[in-house]
Amino acid sequence: MSNAPLKVLLIEENADDAHLIRLLLSKQKKRPQSTPPAFEVLHVKRLSAGLAFLEKMKIDVILLDLSLPDSHGLNTFEKAIEKAPHIPIIVLSSLDDERLAVKAMQLGAQDYLVKGNIEGNLLEQSIRYAIERQILITELHRKTKALEISEAYRRNIVENNADGIIIVNEDNIVQFVNPAAEHILDRPSEKLIGQLLSLPTSDIAVSKFDVVRQNRETAVIESRFTAIKWQGKPARQISLRDITNHIKAKATLRKQAAELQRRNAELDEFAHTVAHQVQGLLGQILGYSSFLEMHWGDDLVDEASLALNRIRQSSHKMNNVLSEILLLASVDRSDVHMNTLDMERIISEAKKRLTFEINKHQATFQHGNNWPETVGYTPWIEEVWVNYISNGLKYGGEPPELTLGADPVPNGMIRYWVKDNGMGIAKIDQNKLFKPHTRLNQTRARGEGLGLSIVRRIVEKCGGKVGVESEPGKGSTFWFTLPHT
Secondary structure (H helix, E strand, O other): OOOOEEEEEEEEOOOOOHHHHHHHOHHHHOOOOOOOOOOOEEEOOOOHHHHHHHHHHOOOOOEEOOOOOOOHHHHHHHHHHOOEEEEEEEEOOOOHHHHHHHHHHOOOOOEEEHHHHHOOOHHHHHHHHHHHHHHHHHHHHHHHHHHHHHHHHEEEEEEEEEEEEEEOOOOOOEEOOHHHHHHHOOOHHOOOOOOEOOOOOOOEEEHHHHHHOOOOOOOEEEEEEEEEEEEOEEEEEEEEEEEEHHHHHHHHHHHHHHHHHHHHHHHHHHHHHHHHHHHHHHHHHHHHHHHHHHHHHHHHHHHHHHHHHHHHHHHHHHHHHHHHHHHHHHHHHHOOOOOEEOOHHHHHHHHOOOOHHHHHHHOOOOOOOOOOEEEOHHHHHHHHHHHHHHHHHOOOOOOOOEEEEEEEEOOOOEEEEEOOOOOOOOHHOOOOOOOOOOOOOOOOOOOOOHHHHHHHHHHHHHHOOEEEEEEEOEEEEEEEEEEOO
């Protein structure tokens, strides 16, 4: 606590009374340092002089006589408190008038002292208590004002909220309804405020109920209950939102999704049928072209022989594309049983299928024979290896040098990979490789843009991921992951 003296403004016409008060307060100076400080008395005889004094100096308490040359009675106090509403005022009077004392206290006086009955300790206690009470009153006014501002701010937010908001007290009596709630419930606030809440309630945080409006249309309303304080008392806030259009939109989307699924199924079935029929026709074309080459190949001129060879090559490519389309359809539609994979046998079968390409490019392989055990679907994983090895043959070096391997990665997965010695792939192109209809940029060979997208579908359906690591001039490593057994 500060040891500076408390400044007391004494407004008193009578010199003897003023001297007595100075004397009583001066006796309080010789006190231990730990006790409240002494008093500095500033004396004036007129109210006007006292009010002028307030503009010059900070005053801690006012001792005010109600009988002054320039003012008399309670009017004196009213002028003083109007000028200094935050300074505690103690009324001094020659009259022991209880009614006057009560009126002064009602107007804001901190105490009412009769001059003839004032003693030193009583005056000191009255001053100290007056200051403490004034501090409490000022703080109470500040908090009350802050609460009023907070309530006004909250009310403004609530009233302008797009959601309907209803406030009920602990007895479920409606205290407040905002305009949005009036619109949602199709009822004016006058018919809701003061009434028992008639809306369906639920123990869960979010619930729904139906409202039949005056136009006989039914609306679906979502409600949320929140415990709050309203005007300083426990209450509940019910937030309302009209979700009728949302419900209708969801129903429409479900219907459209079902229709789209039905049409996709029909389209898949049609594509599957057409692919098989076209494969049959391609088989005939390949058969007849082989027959022509076998019996009359030596008699054909160079242009005819070249044309026949291109017919066979194009037929093989088209047949491969159709096979990929059928595989892609089976991946999307099938729900297969996963089992432990014999990866060594799968890789061997994949290489057998690519014997012609391997020999054509004079490719070399490096890989071990002990492969980690993983789960998947054997026919699909064989297609993954065929695609990765085929890409290595097409885009590897001259001749291609392919390394196959596997290593564990986090989350209980095994990563399988094929590394080639090709030109590598730019970073900007790597993210496009596993999307449909994307071709590698190199010109040595041209794919049909389906293989790697099928690989991604297969591996993801088996619970894994795919990717590529590559730098221009340093080759590429294509990888996929599968769950470890």
